[in-house]
Amino acid sequence: MVATDHVPTRRPARGRAQPDGRTVITLAGPPGLDLARRSLEVAPLLLGAVLSHGGVDLELTEVEAYEGVDDPASHAWRGPTPRSSIMFGPPGFVYVYLSHGLHHAVNLVCGPDGTASAVLLRAGRVTAGIGVARSRRLGVADVALARGPGNLTRALGIDLACNGSRLGVHPGATARQDRRPVTIRSGPRVGVSRAAGRPWRFWMADEPSVSAYRRAVRIDESHP
DNA sequence: CTACCGATATTCT
DNA sequence: GAATATCGGTAGA
Numbered sequence: 001m002v003a004t005d006h007v008p009t010r011r012p013a014r015g016r017a018q019p020d021g022r023t024v025i026t027l028a029g030p031p032g033l034d035l036a037r038r039s040l041e042v043a044p045l046l047l048g049a050v051l052s053h054g055g056v057d058l059e060l061t062e063v064e065a066y067e068g069v070d071d072p073a074s075h076a077w078r079g080p081t082p083r084s085s086i087m088f089g090p091p092g093f094v095y096v097y098l099s100h101g102l103h104h105a106v107n108l109v110c111g112p113d114g115t116a117s118a119v120l121l122r123a124g125r126v127t128a129g130i131g132v133a134r135s136r137r138l139g140v141a142d143v144a145l146a147r148g149p150g151n152l153t154r155a156l157g158i159d160l161a162c163n164g165s166r167l168g169v170h171p172g173a174t175a176r177q178d179r180r181p182v183t184i185r186s187g188p189r190v191g192v193s194r195a196a197g198r199p200w201r202f203w204m205a206d207e208p209s210v211s212a213y214r215r216a217v218r219i220d221e222s223h224p
Numbered sequence: 225c226t227a228c229c230g231a232t233a234t235t236c237t
Numbered sequence: 238g239a240a241t242a243t244c245g246g247t248a249g250a
Contacts, residue, residue, distance in 0.1 A: 064243065073243070075234095083234060101232030103244050120243050150244050160233095191243060214244085217227095 025053045025094055025158065026168035027108070033171040035091035039065040039110040039117040044184050044202045046108070046119060054157030055132040058124035058146050062203040062210045064189045066107070068116025072194035076116030086164050087116040096153070096163040103150025104159050108167060122149045122190065122201075125209040132157075148211040191216050 029049040043065040068076040075084045086095045095107040111117030124146040133145045133155040146152040183205035193216035203210045
């Protein structure tokens, strides 16, 4: 087998390419959205913001905040590793990881450079490109196209090739199309066993695209 | 509602 | 080398 010594080139996902070859993910958020704030502050502001990639737009309906070295549930808890180092860098970048060998999950890096803070994007409602999203999620009801972090990335065509790419942020380019006031609820994060008591999950009330809560199997309440 | 389990990169010991 | 994991689909009670 003749293999090249070069780094294998991943097939780029659809979307505009950046100079580094990765694809662009954009975010249209509310006025005043500032990813340099800590994730706990940013997370609720992201509800209603519109994330775009791979020909699909979706309105975020469920997110979770993860802090860094102070948050036992964060991948950054034990300090930087090759996987988590992106979270320790400047805000406005994208952290993608592979979960359980099967699903990708996408986070937006927040907080000042040198701190680790990120918001996991858990669910959204598709507002444009629904045909593309359906083709990536065959047989799934529209309301569930981006329900759950793994399904959200699948609907958008986000995978590890997006890890470390810069987010195109457009604050003030809102976001919600209807003017209905949104009720935001918060509660414990999904599938988290350490620091399971922290109510750092935020979602829109009465929103059918929000994923079901699942408590982690193993619970360690010694780190509340 | 709960339980199981696939499948694998990354981290931990 | 072993354990873990920001999960999701399915089966069964």
